[in-house]
Amino acid sequence: DQQVKQNSPSLSVQEGRISILNCDYTNSMFDYFLWYKKYPAEGPTFLISISSIKDKNEDGRFTVFLNKSAKHLSLHIVPSQPGDSAVYFCAASFWGDSNYQLIWGAGTKLIIKP
Amino acid sequence: EAGVAQSPRYKIIEKRQSVAFWCNPISGHATLYWYQQILGQGPKLLIQFQNNGVVDDSQLPKDRFSAERLKGVDSTLKIQPAKLEDSAVYLCASSSSGGSGGYEQYFGPGTRLTVT
Numbered sequence: 001d002q003q004v005k006q007n008s009p010s011l012s013v014q015e016g017r018i019s020i021l022n023c024d025y026t027n028s029m030f031d032y033f034l035w036y037k038k039y040p041a042e043g044p045t046f047l048i049s050i051s052s053i054k055d056k057n058e059d060g061r062f063t064v065f066l067n068k069s070a071k072h073l074s075l076h077i078v079p080s081q082p083g084d085s086a087v088y089f090c091a092a093s094f095w096g097d098s099n100y101q102l103i104w105g106a107g108t109k110l111i112i113k114p
Numbered sequence: 115e116a117g118v119a120q121s122p123r124y125k126i127i128e129k130r131q132s133v134a135f136w137c138n139p140i141s142g143h144a145t146l147y148w149y150q151q152i153l154g155q156g157p158k159l160l161i162q163f164q165n166n167g168v169v170d171d172s173q174l175p176k177d178r179f180s181a182e183r184l185k186g187v188d189s190t191l192k193i194q195p196a197k198l199e200d201s202a203v204y205l206c207a208s209s210s211s212g213g214s215g216g217y218e219q220y221f222g223p224g225t226r227l228t229v230t
Contacts, residue, residue, distance in 0.1 A: 004156070034218075043118070043205055043221025044157070089156055099169045102219070104156025 003027045004092050006105035014113050019077040021108050023090030026071065030092040030103075035064060035075050038087045038107070047088075048075070077110075085112045116140065118222035120206050126228045132194035135225045139187070139208030145169075146183055147219065148191050149205040157205055163189065196229045203227070 005024045013019045023033070031052045036044035050057040050064045050073070057064050063076045077084055090105040119138040127133050139146050144165050149157035160179065162170040165186040174181070178197070183189040193200055203226050207219040 009154075041223065043207070043223050045221065046218040049218075091156070096170065099162055099164075100217070101159065101170070104158070106154060106156050 004090055004103045004105040006088075006090055006108050008108050009106070010109040010111065012111045012113060013080050015082060016079045019075075019080045019084065019110055019112070021075040021077075021088050021090075021110065023073050023075075023105055024071060025073075025092050027092070027094065027103075028071075029094045031095070032093045033064070033066060033073050034091045034093070034102070035062075036089045036091060038089065044089055080110075080112045082112050082114060085110060118206055118208055118220055120204075120222035120225055122225055123223060124226050124228075126230065127196055129198055129229050130195040132192065133196055133227065134190050134192045135204050135206075135227075137189045137191070137206030137222060139189070139206070140210075140220055143208035143210050143220070144186070145209045146189050147205075147207040147209075148181055148189070149207065151203045151205055151224070153202070160191070193227075196227075198229050201227055201229045 003026050034049040035047040037047045038044040048059050048062050048064050050066050055066050061077055066073045087107045087109050089107045091102045093100050093102050121136050125133055146163045148160045150160050151157045160174045161181045163183040166183045179193055181191045203224040205224045206222045209217050209219045
């Protein structure tokens, strides 16, 4: 079962506009949500995270919003730049039997058009 | 600081052959992870080490996959024998702590394995 879903495989946005990437989850026990960015032939790199007790976290051009009632989070990138073109993964953490576990979405490929 | 190192970057083998991947985490990071990422999917955790002890290997296919982390630093992941469905990118990651849900994991570039 997919506990973390990113329903859009790809998204194309004009440079300078806002990019909004979405993520849905099913498990109410998740306590942190994280966004990672991945360029081709590289490993994912951490972008931003949010605790489940908050509804917004901002870091420069990146803002993550969490709607717990809808079990939905989104990543906003404003303004979008060509270097933002990458695959973005949403991940959620919870405490398992003996460790924190990360459950990953399938990713959304963001393409920034010049 | 130096990042997570992995080798080889690419490997092509035939089914039923064996293969090994190597990972050197960021210095001082106690927690090390091996992930399998199949094309079009997110990473799936195979095994997690805390120092040189295994914390979670619930999703490791133990009949063919094995991993070790000697002296709590470098780690190797082995597949023997390989199957076609093992074709994937194998990612190694490390973190300074595994005790908080919001912690950041640092990833290596991955090894792309193709099984023919």
